[in-house]
Structures are given as structure tokens and as C-alpha cells.
Amino acid sequence: MTGASGDRTGQCPIALDHDFYADPHPAYRVIKENGNKPTPIVLKTGMAYLPPGLEAWLVTAYEDVEFVLRDPRFRKSIDEAMPLFAAQSGGTAAARGSLLYNNMANNDPPVHTRLRKPLNAMFTSRSVAGRRDVVRSAALETLEKVAGSQTFDLVKDFAFPFSISVISRTLGVPDADRGTFHGWVQTITGDAPPEILRRDAGLMVEYLRGLIRGRRESAGNGTDDVLTLLATSLAEDEAVAQAYALLAAGYETTANLIVTGFLTLAAHPEQLRRLWSDPGLVPDAVEEMLRHQSPFNLSLYRYVTEPVELNGVRIPRGAIVFLAFAAANRDECRFTEPDSFDITQPHRDHLAFGGGIHNCIGKHLARMEAQVAFETLIERCPGLAVHTPDEEFDWKASPTFRGLRTLRVGPGPAPGGWEREQ
Template sequence: MTPSTDGSAADCPGKTPTSGCPVALDQDFYTDPHPAYRSIKRHGNKPTEIVLKTGMAYLPPGLRAWLVTSYEDVAFVLRDERFRKDITEAMPLFAANSGQGGSEDRARSSLLYDNMANNDPPKHTRLRKPLNANFTARAVSGRRPDILRAAAEALDVVAGRETFDLVQDYAFPFSIAVICDTLGVPARDRRTFNSWVQTITGDADAQTLQRDAGLMVDYLRKLIGLKRESADEDVLAHLARSLEPAEAVAQAYALLAAGYETTANLIVTGLLTLENNPEQKRRLWADPSLAPRAVDELLRHQSPFNLSLYRYTTDTVEVGGVKIPAGSIVFLSFAAANRDDSRFDDPDTFDIARSRQENLAFGGGIHNCIGKHLARLEAEIAFETLARRCPDLSVRTPRERLDWKASPTFRGLRNLVVGPGPAVAHAA
């Protein structure tokens, strides 16, 4: 992490979160955020000013914001109504806090991002209601056979290969199959959806982002129109019959992006973590029934998010002894909160035998992740399937060649080569 005012170290020579300069979140942070979090913790674990060196979707590069890292403070913000989420109100704040004034309204975002994740009640409640029944623990558990089949089919494609790409050949195809099946997206369109969502949730240039966002909007509009007149009972059909077309499109996108990008990333970073903890991996591979405990610990130890989705303050709010001014953009770090030693013993140690404690991987309050039961089950099945069918699986990509996405939100790799035999290198 490099403190600066606009991403330039020369403007701000300080080296700590207390230097009076915002901490720049750069490629080093995307590769491994925990050194930055440990530095913040050493200086009191208080809310810290940051600047994003890389933008994404509606988040412009150069955006200055506040980062909340302690478990207690994150839990407080999740439930305090002075921290709001309204995409139309937030857009001018993104511009103002990035030095872009009113000239940059990130208009491309409005078609996809005006969804439940970016709104508060009563709109949030109305948008979420058509989805609730599809994502209960009971409803999700009934989908176990379908999810098992999706994992098996993904591995069938790479059967017999000496090596394969865990990201592109397993994690993403498996996750996109599950979410498309859940929503009711035809199987023939999964590959296209995979490409679009990776563009929109990644670090693509503005022109590519606008192109793929437009293609996704057009496709979803047509599909939702067909679902409205159909007798289908899938998620898209429920959205089509319950919401206005534009709202249904935005809701569908939210489920597609958050519903598979995070799970795919958890599978990949999870295998890296297991590789770096060989005794833990041996235990899981010897007994795949430990997958639920392993996934719970992976969610705590390796959050699939870099930063939470934004919030903004409607008033000056004191958090952890720090006053955050009205009109500020605020991000939460679930990853840092889940390694807070005031909440978890020896938090940097990965241990699938750890006593279960509530972690914040899925957020909390009214914006807790609606797909948390599905995400857990997907990850459990992904690791169960790998352990049973690939007993000698290990990472073949050297650590120095790991290519992390430059995304402020989603933490994930572009590729990860795996195969039988001893690992080439372990990765943190």
C-alpha cells in the first residue's frame, strides 16, 4: 500500500495510515490485502482514509473514501441507518470524491446497478421480496443433486488432461452453470454470460465495459420479456412477473455477478490456501465430509471480496473514535474484520478444526447476502468433488506468475494451472 492523495506517492511521503494522507489501494493490495490490514491494525485498527488507484464499473479511479476494518466497527456500520446505499444519490458523491465534479456520472451503471444491493428500504425490500423463497436454506438444499451434477460435468470436460486451468475450466464453468440454472438462463448462453460478467466485474477498459454491459442489458431485457409470458417458475420468471422490466434486469445482473464471481473466486483462493497449509489439505482430501467446516474457515480466512459494496454517510458519524464526515464514501473490509484478533483467536492461522464463530463473509443487517446458502453449498460441493476425483491435485502455477485481478471489489485470479503431482510453489 502506498499513501497518496491521488495515487501518486510523491504528493504524500508518509508511510502509515496515520500520516494524514489516504492509503492508496493498488496492485499490491489486490494481490494480498492483509499486509495493508495489518498496518492499519498496528495503528489502532481505526477507520482509515483510502484512495482507489483502479476503478471498476461505477467506482472511478482516484475515488477517495473511508475503509472500516475492525469486526466491531464493521458490524456497527452494517446496522446503522446513517450509512446509506442509494445508487442515484451515490453517483454524484463518487464524482465529487474522485475530483471528477459533475462531468462524470458513470451513466452506464444505471442500467445494471439500480438493484437491491445498491438501495435501502423501502425499495430494497420490494426488490428482494420476489427472490426470498428461492434462496432459503431449505430451497437451496433441494438443489444439491443439480449442483453435484454441475461439478461433475465441469471435471468431465478436463478428464484425462495432464493439467487444466482451475479458474477457466472448473470454477467459472461450474459456478455459471449453477447460477444460470437457478435463474433460468438457457444452457446454450452460459459461455457468453461468463465472458460478459468477467468483463463487468473485472478491470476491463471503459470501452469494453460499456460494450459488454450493453450486450448483457439487451439480452436480459429480451429474456425477461419471454419469461413474463411463460409458465416457468425459475427466478427470472418470478422477477419478470413481480418487477418493472428495468428493475428485473438490474436484479438479474446482481444475482449473476455476485452469485457466481464470488463463489468461483472462493474455490480458487481456497485451493491456494489449502496448498499453503498442506496438513489441512491432507485432512480434507482424506475426508471430504469436512468440506462444510473447510468452507466456513475459508470464508473467514480468505474473503472473496477485497472491499464491500459502497455506503455513504448522511451525517457525520463517529466510528471507532473517528469522525467520518457527511457525504463520505465508506467501504467495509469483511476480510480484515474476519481476522480481527479481538474477535478470533490466532486469526491469521487457517484451521478447519476451528470452533465455529459468526464471521462477516456474507455481510450483515438488511444487506446480508441473499445467496449465502447457495454459495456455501456450491463451495462445499466444489471441494468435495475435487477431493474425491482429483486425489493428487496440486497447483502448478509458480507463485511469481499468479495474476490477480485489479478489482476493488472481487478478489480473484485470472488463471491457475493445476494438475497431479507435487506443487510447483505454494501461495499465500
């Protein structure tokens, strides 16, 4: 390992493995008991461009995370990061490369600014608010497909198809293609072998390239969706990478929030009863879910351009750094009773959407989408409960996207609710 190899503070790296993906908080508690300082880690599984065996640093304290989000010595450039990934993991990173990753999330200004600028107006709070009726229709339409069922899969039957429908309509993905890309995204954001990762990333590139070329050819016909905006504002490879970033992050995190949010409610029956009896609490409940569950568990990478001392720990030049949003959102120095889950708490400023220049561009859409999802579940599924036993929970092996692969709930909605709204 280069760069960071000379200064690991004498600690044995904490292994981030399947137990961590299922519940990261035991590991975070150990770090907090040792001063909540930057801590060496090793990723036991890979994801996208991150190879298994990657050694890095984990930042967990709220104040430290905020510092890193705004300090220019912690940088993001996928072209500069790939050699660091290879050097700090035994040289396996190169096989994981794809143009998909060269997007705004993996670059700093001036590249980040140029890539993000065309999209800003499409994701303002005002623009998103104007789509609420469309999002509600998508939620009702999705739920109606399981009407009359004793149980249904909250992941596969509601959260993912609903979120895919919303992001597809936002981007302008054809109706017939909704779901085409889902398997590829799951491969890329999970722990697939390199050959499967390369295959599915290549399929995603070609699929998006076809959509972008089609939009460029039909530009000027009055279409104002995001894909058209990307096609007419950026070079083709840039547009493809941007479309991937919006597509993947735009539905994966929101779907996971819906599922883990309901799972947490079910684990706190008094909170579930209170929310189901008072839908006016939904906005506050969603904020508490974002804080308590943090569907973006770890940030995307950063690397250090010069030695930095953070909370008494020297992080060396060339080190890879991850920010633990889920840990920061339960920092007792920032929040009272941080591990408690209380949907009636006054608004608690969380970091679920990151911060600084890399704050999530889709945060207003994600909030509104989650609110609509829970409003619809409350309205259509008054007795909803979890049916999957705890011991059968299957968590996705991803350091970034924390979510279940399946969750049986029930009963489903009574038939006919969707038709009554038409």
C-alpha cells in the same frame, strides 16, 4: 473532493492498487498497527460505477464493520451515490452509470425491501438443499471435461464453468447462453476503460432484457425459475438490474472461493492432506475458507448522511465508506490466531456474507456449492496439487471480487467417473 474533504484526520490516503488486490493483508496490518481505526483510502483502479481516483474511508475492525452494517446513517442509494462518486474522484463517475447497478444491493428500504421480497423464498436453506443433487451433477459434468488431463486450469476449466452452470440453472438462463455473459461480467467487475465498460454493460442490459421479455411472454407455462419470478414481479428495468446482481455475484464470488480456498489448502499441506483424507471436514473447511480468504474483500459502497464518530474518528457527511470484510474476518479482537488457517477450528462467526439487511441473499447456495465443489474434487482428484508458480499468479484488479485469473492444477480426474454415476 466535497463532503469528506474537510476531515481526513491528517492522514495520507492508502492507495488500493494492484498489490492490494493481490494481497490486501499487508495494508490491513498497517491499519491495525495504527489502532485499526477508519482510514482514508483512494482507489487506484475503477470497477463498475466506482471511478479510479475515488477517495473514501475504509472500516476494518470487526466491531466497527458490524456497527456500520446496522446503522441507518450509512446508506445505499445508487442515484444519490453517483454525484458523490463524481465529486470525490474528479467528476469521472457519470460515464460509468448503467441501469444494471440500480438493484437491491445498491438500495435501502423501501426500495431494497420491494426488490428483495420476491426472491426470498427461492434462496432459503431448505430450497437450496433441494438442489444439491443438481449441483453435484454440474460439478461432476464439469470435471469430466478435463478427465485424463495431467493438468487443468482450476479457474477456467472448473470453478467458473461450474459456478456459471449452477447460477444459470437457478436463474433459468438457456443452456446455450452459459458463458455468453462471462466476459461482460469480467469487464464490469474489473478495471476496464470507461468506453469498454459502457459497451459491455450495454450488451449485458440488452441480453438480460431479452430474457426477461421472453419470460414475461411465456408466463403461466409452468416455469418457476428466478428469471420468470423477476419478470412477473418487477418492472422490466428493475428485473434486468436484479437479474444482473444475482448473475454476477452468484457465480463470481463462489468461483473465486473455490480457487483461493484450494490455493490456501495447498499452502498448508497438512490441512490439504487432512481434508482429502476426511471429506466430512468439508463444511467446516468451507467456513474457514470464507473467513480466511473472504472472496468479497471490500463491501459495496455506503455513504454517510450525517457526521458519524466511529472508533474515535469523525467520518464527515457525504463520505463514501467501504467495509473490509477480509480485514474484519482476521481481527485479533474477535478471533484467536486470526491469520492462521485451520479447517478443524470450531465454527468461527465471520462476515464473508455481510450482515444486516444487506446480508447476501445467496449465502446458502454459495455454501452448498463450495461444499459440493470440494467434495467432488476430493472424490475425483485424489492427488490434486498446484502447478502455477507463485510468481506467475495474476490477480484480478478489483477492490471487491478477489480472485485469480488462472491456476494450473493437476492431475485431473481419471476418465469415466461421470459415466459411472449415470
